[in-house]
Amino acid sequence: MAIRREISAEKCRSFAISKKSEWLQYNGIGGFAMGTVSGANTRRYHGHLVAATKAPDRRHLALANIEALASVGTKTYGVSTNQYVGAIHPQGHRLISHFSTGDSVKWTFDLEKASLSKEIFLHPGSNTVSIHYAVESGEPVSLSLRPLVAHKFYHENF
Secondary structure (H helix, E strand, C coil): CCCCEEECHHHHHCHHHHCCCEEEEECCCCCEEEEECCCCCCCCCCEEEEEEEECCCEEEEEEEEEEEEEEECCEEEECCEEEECCEEEEEHHHHEEEEEECCCEEEEEECCCEEEEEEEEECCCCCCEEEEEEEEECCCEEEEEEEEEEEEECCCCC
């Protein structure tokens, strides 16, 4: 059982703070998932699934991130965060109302008329990750997900 850690909404919404606060999940066979509280991958080792093909020295970044957009009524929210040269887009970190890590990593986003959560769970003994999105809303919500697949040796730069 992992120790539960929670980060305040104020710290999550500050990119200067949340891009430096990291989380780590491991699968027990050399693979891992790792990232920042903001959701932006700021290092080459960040990703939702870094698979251990031949542990301990052969790991591959399989799934870098998931870019997500949620629409509630006529309004669309970017609920992921990516850092580019000179820009942060989308800025989903500004919508985080809760972040916690323990046996899984979970973000909750405040979308005014809805609440959206994203949870990452790395399966022990397997190079497998489950990513679960859940919505609480009184009106219809649509979610668009775009997996950012990398399939690269984890020491390489993009």
